[in-house]
Amino acid sequence: MNRMARVAVLMAEGYEEGETLTIVDLLRRAGIECHTFSFDNEFVKGMHNMYVQADKMFGKEVQEYDMIVLPGGRPGGANLRNNPDVIALLQYFNEHHKYIAAMCSGTIALAEAQVITGKKVTGYTGYAEKLVDGEFVDDVVVFDQNIVTSQGPATPYPFAFKIMEVFQQDVTEMKERLMYNFAGGK
Template sequence: MSKIAVLMAEGFEEGETLTIVDILRRAGLTCDTFYFGDKLVKGMHDMYVEGDKAFGEEVKEYDMVVLPGGRPGGQNLKENPEVIKIVQYFNDNNKYIGAMCSGTVVLSDAKVIDGKRVTGYKGYAEKLIGGIFIDEVVVTDQNIVTSQGPATPYPFAYKIAEVFGKDTSTLREKMLYNFAGGK
């Protein structure tokens, strides 16, 4: 079974992070959150969420690493040399990397988006150095899946599930995504 690791640095965007984990678990994928330091991680909006596992070598056993946004969550991921190394490891081993909102800046620093189509938060075209910025909700290029921001974790998570061979049509219907105007 495919396994997805979602990294939760202090200041993570709660709505993005928890929606991604929720949808991937509903899709039948193993999805664990990884924390740095304390198991209770403070989010961007002062919500504390208990992470599943401590960040470490175990992440390499996963099929995808996901970097949600948040302020300063994205910056905290970017400034952690171990996160940069794990993103490079995933890229070098043709494993999937997902990032959204401010989490996308890690991809540029890790130099894994050179020549690849990516998206990110509005105004991030100049921050995603090396990538080809596309102003779309979700962009997939080779092993990289990116999305824009707090309103986009639904299509982002559905795309990740689809990358791992899951048909999300029934899930979208059950979650009323199509009813709410999602495609």
């Protein structure tokens, strides 16, 4: 890409803190412009009662980004799925062949928006029956067409690395700097 990739991470109340903050941290380390967006309040309460200040409030600006990311969490994933603005945004991104990434319970919003039909996806344990429009694959991270999905709270590192690769970044040096390979990551 000629310009820096831009990624919008959506933070609904009940987001999974470890997933969300790790994704943002890794993408920013990679030089990808990454902003968090909240819906109702500047400070968003996470699944484990941590309040984090979002970079921006959700609005039309998100459509200008190259990728949207939906982290999981309880009830974060359900709150994303139940938000008609999120569903409309997912459909807009899919129709315009932009990238969509979701992990853990955030993947249920993809099923609600009907953007995974005929695409390989993964999600949290037991989500094969929740992501029935897609072809469920039991892999840590799955990338098919414009959709990146991942399984759960232990997977934001490989998920973020896959996002970097989608934007044509070599992740070898990043993995070395973070000691990812030393820690047993693949």
